[in-house]
C-alpha cells in the first residue's frame with residue numbers, strides 16, 4: 001500500500017494549471033475524507049480500492065475533464081452544489097450577479113426569476129440570502145431542472161421552485177420584481193470553446209449565435225411582459241459585451257442602465273430598470 005504523501009507526489013497531471021490542488025481534491029474524494037485529512041495524516045496508507053479509485057479520477061483529469069465533473073460537486077456562494085455535465089459548472093464570476101441583485105433589493109420581499117438556472121446556483125444563493133423572497137428558476141434542459149431541484153432539496157430551501165421553460169414560455173402571466181440571468185453568451189466561432197473546461201460543458205449552456213448575444217436579445221425582448229413596474233433585469237455577459245448589452249437594454253426602454261465590473265476591472269454584469277405600466281405587447285422568445 002502507498003502513503004497519501006507518495007500518491008500525491010507521484011500524481012502526474014501535466015496539463016493542469018492547478019495540478020497539486022486537483023490531486024488533493026481527487027485523493028480526498030477517493031478516500032471519502034475532507035482535504036485537510038491529507039495534510040494532517042500524510043504518512044497514512046491508502047487502502048488499495050481507494051488508490052484504484054484515485055488512479056481512475058487522475059486518468060479522467062489527464063483527459064482534461066473538469067475536477068467539478070469528476071467529483072460531481074462545486075462550491076458557489078456559500079453553497080455546496082451537485083453538478084453534472086447537462087449544465088455549466090457554476091463560476092466564481094457569477095457571484096457578482098448575486099451580489100448586485102442582493103444590493104438592489106436589500107430588505108423588501110420580492111419575487112425573483114432566474115432564467116437558465118442550470119444547477120440552480122443563482123436562484124439558490126438568492127433564496128438562501130433572502131428568506132422573504134419567492135424565487136423561480138427555469139431551464140430549457142429537463143436534466144438541469146432535476147439537478148437544481150436535487151440541490152434545493154439537499155439545501156432544504158422552501159422559497160425557491162424550479163421548472164422547465166424555454167425562457168419565459170412557461171411563465172405566462174407571471175411578473176417579478178427582479179429577473180436575473182447568466183445566459184449562454186459565447187459566439188459560435190469563439191476559439192476558446194475548444195480549450196480547457198468548456199470542452200466538457202454542453203454547448204446549450206455556452207453558445208448564443210454568431211455574436212453571442214442571441215439569448216440576451218431574447219431575454220431583454222421578453223422582459224417587459226414579466227417585470228413588475230420598477231422591476232430590474234440583470235444579465236451576466238462576456239467581458240467585451242458591456243457596450244452591446246447596455247445598448248440593447250436602452251433600446252428596449254430600460255432606464256438606470258449601467259454595468260458592474262469584476263475584480264479584474266471587466267464589465268461582466270449589466271442591468272436596467274423598467275418604469276411605468278406593464279407592457280401588453282407580444283414578446284420575442
Ligand SMILES: C[S@@+](CC[C@H](N)C(=O)[O-])C[C@H]1O[C@@H](n2cnc3c(N)ncnc32)[C@H](O)[C@@H]1O
Pocket residue numbers: 087088089090091094115116117118119120121122138139140141144165166167182183184185204205206215
Ligand atoms: C451559462 S449557463 C448558466 C447556468 C447557471 N445559471 C449558472 O450561472 O451557473 C446557461 C443556462 O441556460 C440554459 N438555457 C439555454 N437556453 C435556454 C432557453 N432557451 N431557455 C431556458 N434556459 C436556457 C442552459 O441549459 C444553461 O443551464
